[in-house]
Amino acid sequence: MRVVCLCCLARCLLPAQGPPQPITAPGAVSFHEGGVFISTLSEQMAGRPVLMQGGEIGTRDDGFVEVLLTPGTLAWLAPASQILLESSAPDETILVLQKGALLAEALPVAGTDPAVFVWEGRRITLRPGTLARIDGLYGLLRVLKGAASVEEKSRTVNVAAGMELAFATGSAPTKAARRRDPLQKRCRERAERMSAANAAGARWVFKTRTPWPRDAWLWVEDLGEFTFIPAAGRIQSALGPKFWSPSTVHSAGGPAYDSTAEQMREAGMGRTTALPQTSGPRPPAPPPPPPAAGKK
DSSP, X not given: OOEEEGGGSOOOOOOOOOSOOOBOSSOEEEEEESSEEEESOEEEETTEEEEOTTOEEEEOTTOEEEEEOSTTEEEEEOXXXXXXXXXXXXXXXXXEEEESEEEEEEOSOOSSOOEEEEETTEEEEEOTTEEEEEETTTTEEEEEESEEEEEETTEEEEEETTXXXXXXXXXXXXXXXXXXXXXXXXXXXXXXXXXXXXXXXXHHHHHTTOOOOSOEEEEETTTTEEEEEOSSSEEEOTTSOEEEOTTTTTSTTSHHHHHHHHHHHHTTOOXXXXXXXXXXXXXXXXXXXXXXXXXO
């Protein structure tokens, strides 16, 4: 397999910004840092590599990679790990963990065919709203939030939040290692960056009146970031950050609304502060209080 270092991969010229374009095809490498290598079975999207079917990507001891899969499903690859995009068909996305570990999240969106994660022949499917870690070093599936199902030979095992499923006997990570998971910390930082880009991306879609009939990823050129834009409402990542649809980004609880409220607080005005009346008739004066009763 021919590989090339991502830090040396030539970036293509970015096109002029036009109407927002939803991204639904899996495989976009939305972020990477440190030592990373990728097979030449890839193309470019906004200067970022895209894994094609049969493409592989791996990290060295200091590497970290974020890959966008089906709309709302993404995977973060730990250092010293490698994955293969076995299938990128519209009805089934299959990502194989060849070595190392990954953290995967399926955002709580409905109507999308979920991605399937494979480790040594076992098919792992995350339900919407699930955050799970697949660790090939220890042969362990940890479901941090949500639920997952594991197909192995002729049986299916359901794993709920807070549970672990060991695929092999042997050593396991210590409790301290579970608590201080550097991969989960990195993923939370990435989720916060994507959430910040969502505010700009959703406003861009709303401003240009671009139809957004389904959940999809979006490249926000002004920020140089990928993000997730739901078709309707607001969803929250299992890692904490929120993502707004174009129709709700300006509503109460949205990022634009929160920004306006912060400006009002800085000006000494609360959300319920009454504005001074500048036109129209004055309201009638309240009646005087009744006289106090005299003492007997």
